[in-house]
Amino acid sequence: MSDLVARLRRHQWRMTPQRRVIAEMLDGAHVHYTADEILERACEHMPEISRATVYNTLNEMVALGEVAELNFDGRSKRYDPNVDHDHHHLICDGCGTTRDVHTTADPLDGLPGDERHGFTVTEASITFRGRCPDCVDAG
Amino acid sequence: MSDLVARLRRHQWRMTPQRRVIAEMLDGAHVHYTADEILERACEHMPEISRATVYNTLNEMVALGEVAELNFDGRSKRYDPNVDHDHHHLICDGCGTTRDVHTTADPLDGLPGDERHGFTVTEASITFRGRCPDCVDAG
DNA sequence: TCTTTCATTAGACAGAGTCTAAGATAGGAT
DNA sequence: ATCCTATCTTAGACTCTGTCTAATGAAAGA
Numbered sequence: 001m002s003d004l005v006a007r008l009r010r011h012q013w014r015m016t017p018q019r020r021v022i023a024e025m026l027d028g029a030h031v032h033y034t035a036d037e038i039l040e041r042a043c044e045h046m047p048e049i050s051r052a053t054v055y056n057t058l059n060e061m062v063a064l065g066e067v068a069e070l071n072f073d074g075r076s077k078r079y080d081p082n083v084d085h086d087h088h089h090l091i092c093d094g095c096g097t098t099r100d101v102h103t104t105a106d107p108l109d110g111l112p113g114d115e116r117h118g119f120t121v122t123e124a125s126i127t128f129r130g131r132c133p134d135c136v137d138a139g
Numbered sequence: 140m141s142d143l144v145a146r147l148r149r150h151q152w153r154m155t156p157q158r159r160v161i162a163e164m165l166d167g168a169h170v171h172y173t174a175d176e177i178l179e180r181a182c183e184h185m186p187e188i189s190r191a192t193v194y195n196t197l198n199e200m201v202a203l204g205e206v207a208e209l210n211f212d213g214r215s216k217r218y219d220p221n222v223d224h225d226h227h228h229l230i231c232d233g234c235g236t237t238r239d240v241h242t243t244a245d246p247l248d249g250l251p252g253d254e255r256h257g258f259t260v261t262e263a264s265i266t267f268r269g270r271c272p273d274c275v276d277a278g
Numbered sequence: 279t280c281t282t283t284c285a286t287t288a289g290a291c292a293g294a295g296t297c298t299a300a301g302a303t304a305g306g307a308t
Numbered sequence: 309a310t311c312c313t314a315t316c317t318t319a320g321a322c323t324c325t326g327t328c329t330a331a332t333g334a335a336a337g338a
Contacts, residue, residue: 014304016316035295050318055295057316071213074325076294090250090258099256103249107265110242111229117238119229121269126246130260153335155285174326189287194326196285213294215325279338286333292326302317308310 003027004066004081011064018042018049022057032070032078032098072098072127088126094135101128142166143205143220150203157181157188161196171209171217171237211237211266227265233274240267 004027005020013019021042026033033041039054058079061067070078072091078098087100107124143166144159152158160181165172172180178193197218200206207219211230217237226239246263 014315016304018317036293048318050320052296052319053317059296069213071210074208074210074213074216077213090254090256090260092258101250101254101256103246103254104251105244105249107242107246107249108267110244110246110265111240111267112243115229115240115242116269117229117240118272119231119267119269120275121229121267123268124265125268126249126263126265128247128250128258128260129262129264130255130258133257136259153284155335157286175324187287189289191288191327192286198327281338282336284333284335287331289329291328294325295323297322298320300318302315303313304315305313307312 007066008061008064011066013060013064018046018053019057021045021049022054023061026061026067026079026081029081030099032080034076034078036076038079070098072096088128090128090130092132092135093129094131094138097132146205147200147203150205152199152203157185157192158196160184160188161193162200165200165206165218165220168220171219173215173217175215177218209237211235227267229267229269231271231274232268233270236271 004023005015008019008023009015022038025038025041035054035058038058039049039051042049042054058067058069061079062069066081066083068080068083070080070089072078072089073096080100082100087102089098090101091098103126107126108121111121111124143162144154147158147162148154161177164177164180174193174197177197178188178190181188181193197206197208200218201208205220205222207222209217209219209228211217211228212235219239221239226241228237229240230237242265246265247260250260250263
């Protein structure tokens with residue numbers, strides 16, 4: 001039983017086989033998949049699942065606050081079930097792989113008052129970029 | 140004469156009326172526009188300019204390193220002519236307004252070696268989010 | 279001015295995501 | 309266990325951003 005499934009149940013969210021497959025896939029992953037990757041993998045367990053269901057389900061998980069939506073390449077969104085801890089992201093410029101990382105300092109502390117331009121600033125997230133071990137080796 | 144136009148000339152970049160309109164619009168802006176916003180505004184000065192030209196021109200400016208491409212909402216890219224100073228971005232969750240900000244510390248320093256997972260990390264950018272003065276007042 | 283090379287154009291195309299309307303089903307009520 | 313109804317799923321059309329193509333047009337050096 002996945003922890004994400006348990007968290008979703010607490011919202012009185014109707015559990016269907018399709019939703020369960022998607023939730024368990026997200027929860028077990030240490031990388032963050034795109035909607036299409038999730039569709040592709042879900043099809044291995046449930047060949048008739050539709051694209052609309054995958055998108056609907058992911059959007060509802062985001063609306064419930066149990067999954068975060070990430071966007072780094074301007075193309076496809078990725079989904080991150082780790083909403084509890086505050087963390088940042090490390091992205092490979094070669095293959096797009098995305099993983100969670102933790103920093104030693106809160107980036108909000110680095111933004112002085114006179115750089116806030118009257119905004120009420122509530123959040124800061126860091127995007128680190130580079131090349132993963134596989135892409136470094138591949139040149 | 141816009142500073143961006145001057146910088147682009149130095150690359151032996153053929154200057155056309157279309158490119159000049161786009162460059163001057165970018166350079167004078169206090170906020171960062173999407174390609175469609177740039178197309179719309181360019182049409183006011185040059186009604187026959189095509190969408191392909193706007194996209195080609197923006198992509199070339201990015202390739203020349205004189206304009207940076209930003210993506211925050213996962214929908215449309217925005218273009219930032221301030222590539223000289225290294226800076227970060229502050230975005231209003233209400234209206235999407237995007238502006239440049241400067242931090243006191245380099246965020247790369249906050250990522251310990253054991254959080255790099257074998258990656259060669261070359262870059263770090265911070266996205267600050269909140270509400271701009273107008274959107275705070277509007278509730 | 280002539281020529282070559284590069285830029286512009288309209289419109290077709292592509293990828294990611296949303297919407298719609300019809301049929302199917304989870305889970306409470308009986 | 310069965311029924312009922314709200315809601316979920318589905319296929320496919322649609323939208324929105326952005327890219328590509330092939331023909332026409334224009335910048336800039338000789």
